[in-house]
Amino acid sequence: MTPIEEIELIKDFERYFEYHSDGYLIRKKSLPGSGPSGSIVKSHPNKKTGHSTIGFKKKNYYVHRVIFAIVNGYFPDQVDHIDRNPLNNKIENLRECTALQNMWNRTRNKDGNIKGLDFHGATNRWRGRIKVSGAVHFFQSKDKEKVILWLAESRSKLHGEFACA
Numbered sequence: 001m002t003p004i005e006e007i008e009l010i011k012d013f014e015r016y017f018e019y020h021s022d023g024y025l026i027r028k029k030s031l032p033g034s035g036p037s038g039s040i041v042k043s044h045p046n047k048k049t050g051h052s053t054i055g056f057k058k059k060n061y062y063v064h065r066v067i068f069a070i071v072n073g074y075f076p077d078q079v080d081h082i083d084r085n086p087l088n089n090k091i092e093n094l095r096e097c098t099a100l101q102n103m104w105n106r107t108r109n110k111d112g113n114i115k116g117l118d119f120h121g122a123t124n125r126w127r128g129r130i131k132v133s134g135a136v137h138f139f140q141s142k143d144k145e146k147v148i149l150w151l152a153e154s155r156s157k158l159h160g161e162f163a164c165a
Contacts, residue, residue, distance in 0.1 A: 010069045016056070017041060019070050023089035024061065025054065050086040064089045068096075078102045084164065097162065104155070104162040116151050117144075132158045 001009070017025040025041040027034065035042065043052035043063050052063040067089050068079045076096035081160040082091055084105060097105075106115060116129045125140045128147040137158070139150040 006075055008055065010075070012057070013066055013070050017066065017070065019067050019091065020088065023067070023091075023093070025066065031057075035122065045087075052087060062095055067091060068094050070097075080105050080162070101159075101162040104159040105164050114148065116153070117147060119144075127152075130154050130158060 016027065016031065018028055020028055024043070027037050027039050027041050030037050037039075041054055043054050045051070046053050046062070053060045054063055054066065055061075056066075056123075058089075064079050064081065067076060067093050068091070069075050071091050078097050078099050078101070080095050080097040080102045081088060081093055082095055082105070082151050085093075118127050118129075119125075120127050120140070123140070126144045126147040127138070127140045128151045130137045130151065137154055139147060139154075141147050141150075152163075157163075
């Protein structure tokens with residue numbers, strides 16, 4: 001999308017929607033096939049990401065990105081949910097970030113395991129690994145809880161405000 005198209009899309013969002021402080025959108029104007037003005041805009045969960053989406057002019061948009069754009073006047077590259085709840089779209093829970101920072105604010109991998117934690121059978125130890133800017137930080141112990149604590153403390157130091165336990 002070009003910068004001009006982006007500005008026009010934000011203007012369209014501002015014409016048709018307003019942000020409600022509870023984290024949803026209210027319809028300002030009605031489009032064919034949509035609800036009346038003053039109604040809550042119906043959103044649908046994206047099955048892959050869990051984020052709420054809305055249909056607008058034959059395209060789907062993530063609600064958190066629409067809200068961020070309406071409130072701030074621009075689309076950042078990424079929008080992070082501070083509390084990691086993809087359905088909490090209150091503006092105070094949304095922040096601009098890089099793709100890397102967005103990944104830092106996850107507690108678990110796609111397989112449901114704690115990020116950076118694994119058991120190494122050959123040494124009979126739990127291992128914790130964090131990679132930042134190409135450097136790998138590593139800790140191992142027979143005590144799983146020690147490794148989990150090390151991961152939390154290291155993330156706090158290395159990831160700053162985007163760290164998660």
